[in-house]
Amino acid sequence: MLTPILVMSGVGTIAAVGLGIAAKVFHVDEDPRIQHVLDLLPGANCGGCGYAGCASCAEALVDGSAPANICVVGGLETASEIAGYLGLGDVNIEPEIAAPDCSGGNRASKKYIYSGFDDCRAAMQHYRGPVECDHGCIGLGTCVQACQFGAIKMGSEGLPIFNPERCVGCGECVRACPKGIISIISEKTKILHWNRYTECLSPCRQKCPAQINIPKYIRFIREGKYAEALLTIKERNPLPLVCGRVCPEPCALACRRSIGDEPVAINYLKRFVADWEMASGKHLPVPISHSTGKKVAIVGSGPGGLSAAYFLRRLGHEVEIFEQKPELGGMLRYGIPEYRLPKEILDWEIQGILDLGIKVTKNVEFGKDFTLELLKAEGFDTVILAVGAWAEHELKIEGADLEGVYSGINFLEKFQEETLPTAGKSVVVIGGGNTAMDAARSSLRLGSKKVTIVYRRSRDEMPANPAEIVAAEEENIEFAFLNAPNRILGESGKVTGLEVLSMKLGEPDKDGRRRPVVIEGSERVIECDTVIQAIGQFPDLKFNNEPMNLALKETRWHTIDAEEDTLQTNVPEVFTAGDCFTGPGLAVEAIAAGRYVARSVHYYMTEGEIPPIEGQQRDFIYGSLHDSIMGVNTTPKIHESVICLEDRLGTFKEVEGTIDEKDAQYESKRCLDCGVFCYTKEPIELKMEKAS
Amino acid sequence: MDLVLLAISAIFVNNILLAQYLGNCPFCGVSKKLSTSLGMGAAVIFVATLASIFTWLVYYYLLEPLGLKYMQTLVFILIIASLVQFVEIFLKKFSKPLYNALGIYLPLITTNCAVMGIALLNIKHEFGFWEMVVFSISSAAGFTLAIILFASIRERLFISHVPSFMKGTAIALVTAGIMSLSFMGFSGMVN
Numbered sequence: 028m029l030t031p032i033l034v035m036s037g038v039g040t041i042a043a044v045g046l047g048i049a050a051k052v053f054h055v056d057e058d059p060r061i062q063h064v065l066d067l068l069p070g071a072n073c074g075g076c077g078y079a080g081c082a083s084c085a086e087a088l089v090d091g092s093a094p095a096n097i098c099v100v101g102g103l104e105t106a107s108e109i110a111g112y113l114g115l116g117d118v119n120i121e122p123e124i125a126a127p128d129c130s131g132g133n134r135a136s137k138k139y140i141y142s143g144f145d146d147c148r149a150a151m152q153h154y155r156g157p158v159e160c161d162h163g164c165i166g167l168g169t170c171v172q173a174c175q176f177g178a179i180k181m182g183s184e185g186l187p188i189f190n191p192e193r194c195v196g197c198g199e200c201v202r203a204c205p206k207g208i209i210s211i212i213s214e215k216t217k218i219l220h221w222n223r224y225t226e227c228l229s230p231c232r233q234k235c236p237a238q239i240n241i242p243k244y245i246r247f248i249r250e251g252k253y254a255e256a257l258l259t260i261k262e263r264n265p266l267p268l269v270c271g272r273v274c275p276e277p278c279a280l281a282c283r284r285s286i287g288d289e290p291v292a293i294n295y296l297k298r299f300v301a302d303w304e305m306a307s308g309k310h311l312p313v314p315i316s317h318s319t320g321k322k323v324a325i326v327g328s329g330p331g332g333l334s335a336a337y338f339l340r341r342l343g344h345e346v347e348i349f350e351q352k353p354e355l356g357g358m359l360r361y362g363i364p365e366y367r368l369p370k371e372i373l374d375w376e377i378q379g380i381l382d383l384g385i386k387v388t389k390n391v392e393f394g395k396d397f398t399l400e401l402l403k404a405e406g407f408d409t410v411i412l413a414v415g416a417w418a419e420h421e422l423k424i425e426g427a428d429l430e431g432v433y434s435g436i437n438f439l440e441k442f443q444e445e446t447l448p449t450a451g452k453s454v455v456v457i458g459g460g461n462t463a464m465d466a467a468r469s470s471l472r473l474g475s476k477k478v479t480i481v482y483r484r485s486r487d488e489m490p491a492n493p494a495e496i497v498a499a500e501e502e503n504i505e506f507a508f509l510n511a512p513n514r515i516l517g518e519s520g521k522v523t524g525l526e527v528l529s530m531k532l533g534e535p536d537k538d539g540r541r542r543p544v545v546i547e548g549s550e551r552v553i554e555c556d557t558v559i560q561a562i563g564q565f566p567d568l569k570f571n572n573e574p575m576n577l578a579l580k581e582t583r584w585h586t587i588d589a590e591e592d593t594l595q596t597n598v599p600e601v602f603t604a605g606d607c608f609t610g611p612g613l614a615v616e617a618i619a620a621g622r623y624v625a626r627s628v629h630y631y632m633t634e635g636e637i638p639p640i641e642g643q644q645r646d647f648i649y650g651s652l653h654d655s656i657m658g659v660n661t662t663p664k665i666h667e668s669v670i671c672l673e674d675r676l677g678t679f680k681e682v683e684g685t686i687d688e689k690d691a692q693y694e695s696k697r698c699l700d701c702g703v704f705c706y707t708k709e710p711i712e713l714k715m716e717k718a719s
Numbered sequence: 720m721d722l723v724l725l726a727i728s729a730i731f732v733n734n735i736l737l738a739q740y741l742g743n744c745p746f747c748g749v750s751k752k753l754s755t756s757l758g759m760g761a762a763v764i765f766v767a768t769l770a771s772i773f774t775w776l777v778y779y780y781l782l783e784p785l786g787l788k789y790m791q792t793l794v795f796i797l798i799i800a801s802l803v804q805f806v807e808i809f810l811k812k813f814s815k816p817l818y819n820a821l822g823i824y825l826p827l828i829t830t831n832c833a834v835m836g837i838a839l840l841n842i843k844h845e846f847g848f849w850e851m852v853v854f855s856i857s858s859a860a861g862f863t864l865a866i867i868l869f870a871s872i873r874e875r876l877f878i879s880h881v882p883s884f885m886k887g888t889a890i891a892l893v894t895a896g897i898m899s900l901s902f903m904g905f906s907g908m909v910n
Contacts, residue, residue, distance in 0.1 A: 169878070
């Protein structure tokens with residue numbers, strides 16, 4: 028009896044001692060944090076993260092080669108615990124989830140369903156998939172089978188529907204899909220993505236400079252998911268409150284409903300969700316990528332600068348804005364009057380962007396208070412010039428130096444100072460652009476009795492937003508079309524009138540605008556005591572000369588010369604965006620340029636070179652414009668409430684109101700949810716073909 | 720020549736999985752993907768060979784002289800478990816890539832009946848040292864062969880039109896049965 032017990036104990040002791048010694052001799056110095064991180068992980072050992080098991084994953088987390096959100100089972104809670112333990116700070120962890128690229132349009136043909144193979148991959152292997160299209164979903168639901176988390180189901184239209192709340196971003200569906208139409212996307216990929224010709228893009232998406240996914244956010248509004256709608260907009264446009272008020276809606280011009288009906292009031296809907304956020308009193312959180320340790324300086328805080336700052340911050344870079352003026356916002360603040368864009372709204376929107384962790388230095392002028400060398404010495408990797416177009420063209424006519432003659436931007440800018448500017452009883456504004464409209468309408472609100480806009484072409488040629496022209500007409504502003512200023516008359520140094528010459532329209536020039544020709548001997552005098560010139564702006568690039576000698580190339584229009592595809596200037600670490608590159612343009616164009624330059628700068632700083640965007644969509648995709656639409660019932664477009672004329676004069680109250688929820692619901696249902704090709708919504712017949 | 724015959728017999732005729740039905744747990748558990756089944760197979764070959772050598776030595780130089788043959792199962796479990804632990808510690812120190820590659824499979828083998836089975840069969844067949852080594856390697860190779868074949872079939876099965884009540888483990892077990900039947904075709908090749 029004793030022997031077996033002794034033997035057993037002996038063998039056990041030897042094994043135990045042996046193991047003990049081995050553990051000591053072969054001890055590997057392991058970071059104690061690995062064990063702790065391992066304890067934080069759920070211990071499923073599923074391998075979904077791509078590592079052999081939780082232990083390897085913990086190791087990778089500790090040495091920094093894996094991001095805190097790598098564990099696909101643990102979700103955000105585990106991720107933030109790990110991030111907290113490893114001292115990654117309270118980072119907004121960027122969720123990565125699966126999303127389909129195929130939204131129905133350009134659908135794969137259902138022609139071949141081989142009996143026996145109810146699987147996308149099998150169909151693909153047998154027939155190389157569909158014959159008509161390279162990108163469409165086959166629709167047999169292999170991704171649904173592949174998903175271990177039940178986040179995918181087949182929708183009634185035969186397309187997979189992804190549930191972002193259940194998706195953990197493990198990528199099984201991506202590996203299962205033979206057509207490669209599912210991708211794991213993070214916020215970062217979304218920010219860096221630009222429209223391509225190969226994508227299914229509705230006309231409005233093709234036309235929007237910022238490339239907002241318009242049908243998607245309207246769909247969210249229809250479903251009552253206002254936060255999701257707003258976040259869809261903010262993937263592309265950090266200033267929805269601003270754009271919802273001042274954007275002239277290039278998208279609505281392309282709206283397919285407008286073929287047989289009024290276009291969808293896209294901007295009212297945008298304004299509705301933006302105001303919904305502001306009414307909630309809290310900025311919706313947006314995810315920010317891991318810190319890259321790169322620093323970017325942005326000169327100028329207009330829409331272009333703010334947009335670039337917002338997107339670069341979200342890409343994980345350290346951003347600092349340098350602004351010459353006492354407040355941020357650029358033309359949004361100093362060029363757009365209060366009655367179109369209340370400044371408290373602008374402040375709230377800008378604060379939301381700055382709260383992402385963007386530093387700001389105000390009251391500093393580039394070239395005078397700080398230079399490129401100084402920025403480089405402070406460790407900035409790149410500099411973005413988004414200085415806008417603030418210099419103004421001036422008429423070289425007699426009397427331009429009289430008292431009572433203003434330039435447009437200079438006049439509008441004064442509204443942000445403590446004392447309002449003075450406008451006389453009767454005001455003449457020269458020019459036909461938005462600045463002229465703003466100056467004219469602002470003068471009315473200062474108490475001017477008579478305001479006249481002098482423009483040398485006709486109403487059709489006016490570059491101002493049509494809505495602005497209509498509003499100016501409503502406010503009884505007089506228009507003197509086909510009149511060119513000849514000289515400003517004055518008495519004892521003060522303006523008394525403007526002499527104008529009548530014009531007639533001649534042959535169209537190469538831009539298609541008809542060139543005005545003077546009618547000799549048609550002089551007449553418009554009596555006035557104030558003349559505001561608003562005949563065009565260009566970038567003020569005086570920092571380019573002394574003392575910095577940046578040697579930036581300039582174009583003959585006094586704009587910064589840069590590579591169109593990258594917005595990189597001839598000084599490699601200097602980029603540009605917005606009006607100072609394009610000349611005066613829309614706010615939404617500057618916002619788009621901000622994201623474009625953010626992409627370039629991101630690649631330049633992280634990879635050293637900026638990859639071109641393959642097949643970048645610039646013109647309308649062939650087939651996306653229709654002559655007629657079938658089966659659409661005409662329904663009238665909603666209109667925003669506007670305050671009455673008496674309320675407009677003498678005050679700077681906002682003219683247009685926001686639509687209410689009921690109207691937003693109604694309007695969102697007017698969206699046709701277009702793709703490139705109209706997608707047949709008929710049920711798909713699954714025909715079994717005998718392989719004979 | 721006998722050793723070659725022994726190897727063929729262990730791999731095909733008396734395949735540890737399909738003829739002797741040992742190690743069915745990992746056979747069903749880790750055979751969904753070809754790559755993981757390869758990892759499992761390699762780990763089994765490595766551990767089974769080492770374990771057989773140790774258990775053989777312990778049996779003939781400790782248990783038999785002391786007349787404690789009946790204790791073999793108990794002692795073998797202890798030895799295999801300690802051995803796997805030792806291998807794990809050793810690999811972690813000297814071959815981190817291999818350790819990471821084997822990952823979870825190494826501890827899994829601790830409780831793998833194929834390894835225990837091979838160790839016990841060595842004793843049952845009264846093999847000499849070299850016979851024992853060849854038999855162990857071959858048996859484990861047979862396990863690897865079977866699990867690789869099975870994983871390949873299961874990968875194809877996954878994309879096939881299987882009635883939903885048969886999906887997953889059900890069809891896998893049917894498949895394993897048919898594979899077992901086909902391996903019976905080898906019987907009689909070698910006595």
